[in-house]
Amino acid sequence: MNKNLYTPSFRLGVNLVGGGLLVVGLFFAWLYPDQQQIGALVQAAAAVLVGVASLLRGIRGMLQGSVAQSTDQLVAIAVLASASHGDFLTAVSLPLLLDMVRIFEDRTVLGAKEAIRALLALATPEILRIDGEEVYTCSMEDISKDDLVLVRPGMRIGVDGEVVSGWSLVDTSAVSGEIQAQEVQEGSLVYAGTQNISAELRIKVHSVGHDSAMGRVLAILDETISTPRVQAVEEWIGIYVPVALCAAGSILFFTEDLSRSISLLIALCPTALAIAGPSTMVCALNAAARLGVLIQSRDALSLIHSCSVLAIDKTGTLTKGELSLQNYTCSEEDLQIAMQCAQASLHPVSRALVNHAHQQNIPL
Numbered sequence: 118m119n120k121n122l123y124t125p126s127f128r129l130g131v132n133l134v135g136g137g138l139l140v141v142g143l144f145f146a147w148l149y150p151d152q153q154q155i156g157a158l159v160q161a162a163a164a165v166l167v168g169v170a171s172l173l174r175g176i177r178g179m180l181q182g183s184v185a186q187s188t189d190q191l192v193a194i195a196v197l198a199s200a201s202h203g204d205f206l207t208a209v210s211l212p213l214l215l216d217m218v219r220i221f222e223d224r225t226v227l228g229a230k231e232a233i234r235a236l237l238a239l240a241t242p243e244i245l246r247i248d249g250e251e252v253y254t255c256s257m258e259d260i261s262k263d264d265l266v267l268v269r270p271g272m273r274i275g276v277d278g279e280v281v282s283g284w285s286l287v288d289t290s291a292v293s294g295e296i297q298a299q300e301v302q303e304g305s306l307v308y309a310g311t312q313n314i315s316a317e318l319r320i321k322v323h324s325v326g327h328d329s330a331m332g333r334v335l336a337i338l339d340e341t342i343s344t345p346r347v348q349a350v351e352e353w354i355g356i357y358v359p360v361a362l363c364a365a366g367s368i369l370f371f372t373e374d375l376s377r378s379i380s381l382l383i384a385l386c387p388t389a390l391a392i393a394g395p396s397t398m399v400c401a402l403n404a405a406a407r408l409g410v411l412i413q414s415r416d417a418l419s420l421i422h423s424c425s426v427l428a429i430d431k432t433g434t435l436t437k438g439e440l441s442l443q444n445y446t447c448s449e450e451d452l453q454i455a456m457q458c459a460q461a462s463l464h465p466v467s468r469a470l471v472n473h474a475h476q477q478n479i480p481l
Contacts, residue, residue, distance in 0.1 A: 125220045128170075132213055132220070135167035139209045160205035168196045171212040190358050191385075198382040207383060244275045247319065257326050264322045268313045271463055276322045277329040280305045283318040287311050288465060292331060296440050298465055314463045361385040440469035457481050 138159055146156025175193025192211050199208035245267040246255045252267055260266065260276060268274050270285070286298040289311045298314055301307055307320060309329040326332050361382065369378035401418050445452055456474040459467035460481055474481055 125223045128216060128220050131170075132167060132217055135163045135209060136213060138163035138166065139206070143206070157203070157205065160209070161200070164196065164200055164205050164208040167209050167216070168193075168200075168212040171216065172196060191361065194358075194362070195383050198379040202376065202379045202383070204383070245269070245272075260322055260325045262322055262324065266320050266322060268318045268320060270313055270315055270317065272313050274307050274311045274313060274318075274320070275309050275325070276320065277308050277324040278306070278320040278322045280307060281319050281321050283316055285313055285315040285318050286464065288314055288463070290439060290465070296465060312463070440465045442469050442473040453479060453481075 142156045142159030142163060145159060146153050149156070171189050171192045174189040175191075192215055195211050196208045199205070199211070243254055244257065244260055246253045246260060247265040247267050257275060265281070266276060266278070274287070280301050280303055282303055284300075284302045287301050287307060289295050289299050289308070291312070292308055292310045301318070306323075307318070308331065309325070310331045324330075324332075327336060364385065365378045365382045368381050369375060372378075447455075452470075453474075456470045456479060459470040462468075471481070473479075
């Protein structure tokens with residue numbers, strides 16, 4: 118199935134329809150005992166609808182010998198065994214529960230990708246390109262190396278480059294986390310994603326878009342999120358699958374009773390273990406999001422237990438990256454005057470004063 122179509126929302130809809138069919142089938146079989154076949158047929162349709170994805174992933178994992186899909190392999194075996202035994206409730210419930218937990222996990226991780234897209238928008242503003250005496254507004258795609266761009270006060274710098282004329286203060290908190298505005302002048306290097314504060318700057322472009330410093334960071338983040346690592350639970354289940362199959366095969370060999378072998382396969386499916394991993398991941402990602410922590414990859418959480426050293430790079434990692442007014446020694450009248458003067462300024466200190474005024478409902 119097309120991966121672009123098989124989104125969490127689509128999967129959620131499929132699972133809801135499948136669960137509804139299961140309920141209808143069970144209710145019909147209970148309401149009309151003499152027409153059990155119709156109820157079983159509806160339940161079988163629910164099993165096909167809900168379990169086909171897990172079956173395909175499990176079969177593909179078996180053929181490829183993939184450890185990463187060990188859970189799906191066990192679920193596929195249990196679904197086939199349950200369906201052949203006429204136990205459609207189990208055949209629907211196992212893949213339904215597992216996929217629902219995975220859906221919520223995937224939707225949580227999508228929040229990290231949304232944050233990356235927000236950073237990308239931060240790094241790709243409209244750019245003023247200088248061509249002789251004319252200034253044109255253009256997009257990132259129209260900018261090349263060695264072009265000359267103009268950045269006015271309040272505008273975000275969209276390229277990595279060198280200041281060829283002008284002096285200004287630049288807010289680099291979005292890139293470096295440094296709260297203090299940095300002074301730049303002719304010869305200074307500036308980077309995409311930072312904001313010009315004081316005066317016009319003319320910048321010679323060194324790199325732009327994906328080649329800029331922020332573009333490379335975003336590429337690393339996106340690659341990290343998009344490249345899953347085999348979780349520890351999958352590795353253990355990878356050992357568990359052949360053991361379960363051998364046990365079921367032994368029962369069939371010694372008893373020649375297929376129903377017992379199928380019952381053992383169903384019983385050996387570690388549904389709780391398969392669900393526990395994604396459920397824990399969802400809780401951890403949500404807890405981190407509430408604390409304002411961006412998790413680059415869900416798999417990074419499974420490696421935390423092996424970490425012995427925590428490295429903090431610089432300002433902004435453990436702080437908000439913005440100034441705030443905590444205390445003052447002047448009179449309230451003088452403070453209000455300072456806040457009024459700060460309204461027209463983009464300097465981080467001025468913004469801290471204005472934000473404090475808004476929070477305290479101080480009229481300006």
